[in-house]
Amino acid sequence: MAESTKTGVDLANQDASANGRKPVVVVDDLHVKYRVYAGGKPVKGTGRSLLKRSGGGIREVHALKGVSFTAYENESIGVIGSNGSGKSTLMRTLVGLTPPSDGAVYASSRPNLLGVGAALIPDLSGEKNIQLGGLALGFSKQEINGLRDNIVQFAELEEFIDLPMRTYSSGMQARLKFAIAASKQHEILIVDEALAVGDQRFRKRSEARIREIRENAGTVFLVSHSMKSILDTCSRVIWINKGVLQMDGDPKEVVDAYQETKK
Template sequence: MEKVISVKNVSKKYILYRNPKERLLDLIIPKKLGEDFFALSHVDFEAYKGDIIGFIGTNGSGKSTLSNIIAGIVPESSGQVNVKGNTSLIAVASGLNNDLTGRDNIELKLLMLGFNKKEIKELEPDIIKFSELEKFIDQPVKSYSSGMKSRLGFSISVNVDPDILIIDEALSVGDKAFAEKSLRKMREFKEKGKTMIFVSHSLGQMKEFCEKILWLEFGTVRAFGDVEEIIPQYEQFINKYKNMSQEQKNEYRNEIMRKVNE
């Protein structure tokens, strides 16, 4: 099978500064200031064509960072990322221009994705229909509700027919009917053999949809395997983790970090 995503030893470092002054000084003087924070450290992971992979983990485990890196939005600090084909990331806060109408936003977004005039003309009706925005499509986006915005963003990303689709918590907005419809579209993609990555806290959706699960913990890979194998382990862990006190959580975290740094 063809390997479409290969992530090798990838780390993502953010530098945390105490104040803006420190940030500026760090740019100017050679001495290093600020505290390093690794959103991801030494992550390895591979996906083959047609894989449907779920990213799970507690808050701050690096799920979104990893999906952003795969989507080519955020650069990695070190390591290698190879992605074959074009990716499309669907996130709740998809970049729309508030001053333009929904229709203009569709055209603008498609232009930026490299479509030409004719292709845009063809895609536009499908996107509008899928978004169910109807007469709101010619209203400025700033008048939209958050559900409408995410529906529009979702419709654009889904209809451009990407090779790799990354969905970051985007299905949790919008009503049940739209979520159903989106899931149907996902299934269609699944049948077409497209690679998909799901980032979600909803284990139910994961179980139903994904084949493999990547379990991230504080920026490292805890486990990667089949759904049937990982999800029960994760559920068990979550139950334990939920009942920990803050100190226990911190201790647990430090222990993991120590293991990674060794």
Template sequence: MAVPEAIGGAAPTIDGERIPSVIVSHVDIRYRIYGSPKRPEESEEEGAVRRLLSRGSQAGLGVQEVHAVKDVSFVAYRGETIGIIGRNGSGKSTLLRSVAGLVPPSSGTIWLGGRAALLGVNAVLQKKLSGRDNIWIGAQALGLTPAQVRRRMDDIIEFADIGDFIDLPMSSYSTGMAARLRFAISTAVVPDILIVDEALATGDEHFRARATERIEEIREQAGTVFLVAHSRKRINQLCTRVLWMDGGRLLGDGRPSVVNGLYGRKYGRHRQVWKERYEEIERVMTEQGPEAARELLRRWEPEGNW
């Protein structure tokens, strides 16, 4: 039996030999948020006492659940660079942390074919420790032995390019320096799956160029790269496939041009135009049947496969 058809019309299948590196199946992630009970709309007349009393009677006192990722499924293959787009708070980071094995999914399953390394702006290094101490911790957490860390220490420091700051506490680093150090640590070992969470946004031009080279290297070594970026340009440059997260759901999965297009219809400059067009299609569909609707679609989306 051959490998199933490409999921979501990602990078074109050359033959049936594509090897999956990440399988995400029906994953839900719910967070518990403490100390912020959901309050019903309060009318002015309700006194403080009443409010105090009613607070206690609410279900889950002081605990709220945030449904960050809702039933997301996809399969990623080796050699793919997958961009994740979506607005702030759409569940991108949470999903990727889960893929990296750092945040357990509430339900659903994730399988990995190899080792995942995540680097992100939020990746917490120990603020009070020096860059060098953090390299020890980070590199060993990625599975390096002390001997290997010692051997690669100079490379990591050189790539991070933070000079004498390496022996100062991280709390004295600028955002860009911390981001470079994180990137250097995470790519010290070539992971099978590299997850880059907006880390490149903070670096300067020179660093971004070198980081891009390193991402390319990793992909050439048959790895899979996930990339969260807000710049459409970078996504188009680097990625072979794009996932679109929206309010915790996966709304799009496919070639960058296609998914970016779909994204643009909801959030872009011409969103009103598209809204009207979609309504028009709905109307035509019910009044004149599917054939007429398809005709309209062909007119508005000449590149679509209708």
């Protein structure tokens, strides 16, 4: 198995077409295969081994089939495609959560997946989760205390911040997660469908924040099924279709071509 994301790489010489722009992520002939155990009954008496099953067998899902592109500083790249086309797989590979089966990902710094979600605990209050999420992002306790009011304000959760997070609606949870993650100026930020559950006003503010991160020399990947969000936010769009990079370029052109296939 190939190594996962190689970070801290000097990418300046990796791409001749850079035109002086600074490449921050290079994806080179990336393949990802999942091995899934399909059907079959567990064999009795094998105890904890899930691998031994009668019938069924191992199925391989080839989720990404040779994807290559280079992302540059200051770009916000929309990632579109039908359900199951491989968008989330690509994003998880960029942050090193899913290893490539073949090919490689090089990054100038470790990309952050907007998913402080993993670090948060539903039974704890919003307040405590801000601390946890902040620590997960690498902030010190003092830094978190300094950011706390902004996070609560951005999420508009003033009245609810002392309640357990499990009592929040899905939109409120998404706000809190976004507000925590976006409190940091990321070099490479990945947002996978996080905006989908927010209401329109929150979506607008989130999109504005994404643009701000990008303007401050960050690179943002935004995975979304909302073509409006993509067109409002992105400077470039990548269309993944059945694990293959179908198109990469101007947002309007790529979105139009994608929507044409949906008719």
